[in-house]
Amino acid sequence: MTHIGNPGATGNSVIATSKEGLEATGVTITTAGAAQPGPAGPSQDRSPANGWSPAGVLDHGWARLFLGLLIPAALIAAWQWSTSVGLFSVVQLPPPAMVFEAAADLIQRGELATHVAISTQRVLIGFAGGAALGLAFGALVGLSRWADVLLAPMIGALRAVPSLAWVPLLILWMKIGEDSKVTLILIGAFFPVFTTVSLALRHVDRNLVEAGRAFGLKGLKLLTTVQLPAVVPSVFSGLRLALAQAWLFLVAAELIASSMGLGFLLTDSQNNGRTDRLLLAIVLLAVIGKITDALLGVAEKWAVKRWA
């Protein structure tokens, strides 16, 4: 179950083809274990299939990272090609080199680091706050029928409000500053966590919960000992959705009212016709978003292993 890149039947077939291919080029192949059961004994018999098949490569983190970069690299190549043959004007689509130059220029002025840092900070604070509130309210609504009846309709209605609708109100209440932006991101991060946690808690194995209660666990202690560990996988899928949502709401917040950040870089570049910076901002959003998600993915892997 846990082996996603398991070298199964496909792995063997890959060996066969590559073997044929190599033999065609005149290379002799001696498969270590199968042909000569070496001194290590029969346990080695299967090792070549598990350790060294081309599909087995997929089990190695670095190899996966490299393979994952292939398509982006191909895209950049296509981008370069399309601009150099003149399919698009420079305003429509500047070549990759110009975007790199724009990055270098902004780095030199010290602006890029500021944009990236302030955006990341807003996302992280908003995400942390939203996730914590989502977890708390999700637990309340998921475990208490009273809370479910009283709170769920209100929260459901609030969730239906489109993110941008909050912006004018938040600006009116909190002025154009960090507070209004972080609050908007917090709102964005809250709902995925709230929804997944409250739903998952309703489906925790009743037998386990009853066993916990029979041994005197209740309230917060029961939640942290039995219920929350049981929903760790759902909590993390909620967190990952929330993180994506946080980046989404960040751009919404920064597009409308800000003087710093990647969203500001987007609008500012649009107003000044700097397509190169615009593309840079998009690429940065993609890269940073992917990195934060990957970090959360690592935490998820650890947590699921620990609590599953």
Next chain:
Amino acid sequence: MTAVIPSVRPAAPSSPDSSSTVDPAHHASALPVSFRALRRTFGTGNAAHTVLRDIDFDVRRGEVLAILGPSGCGKSTLLRAAAGLDAPSAGSVDIDGTPVQGIDSRCAFAFQEPRLLPWHTLQANVAIGLPKGTSAKQGKSKVGRLLELVGLDKFAKHRPREVSGGMAQRASLARALARNPGVLLLDEPFGALDALTRIKMQDLLLDVHAAEPTTVLLVTHDVDEALQLADRIIVLGKETGKEHDGATIVRTVDVPGDRPRNRGSVELARMRSSLLASLGVDGH
């Protein structure tokens, strides 16, 4: 079921000397349990459905009582009422003279399934049974001792899914014992185990009962198990002419002889036939 299995249990831990390994300060004292006019009805109005009625019974201090009955007759409901996991519709359960209200810390429950937390080691699972206010040091030594008692000391750090069903059930028993229960409630704890493991677990239960004095209420559908383990057996069922009412105690049987009992004895065989007849099965 009629195979004659000689008792092969080593007599070790049931001897009085072995109880010296048990810390006397943590000895629970076995408590008496009384069911008083207990009734349990599920649903209301036309959908109301009485499962148990008129249960009046006294379980003696330290006794092993088996509760037999056909499935669906309310055996588990009776046990759950004693644990405070379920509240009776009328009447009460008194433990040592005081009524059970809500989860009762004087009881410990072992379920038909092990119900261990899969993300904890066996050790941590057993520790969940420790009574409130147990110090970390006391708890650790107690858990270690109980794991040894149920033969799992070498598997303390294993997760439940890494051990067999029988081992998980032993861990579940150890968790219940960690509570120092005055009353140990066992809901078909060996029902899901294979025949051999079941016999070993029954012997283990007798060892445990000798090492940790407690009153035991054992729900089972296995007549042989009841005869092997219990001092007394009550049979739950519906009285003739009152089939639409809930089940009540239709028979009480004193089981003769000291434990461990010879599984092949003629007297027990006769009792088995008679009990099976009470359960509506031909006694062969």
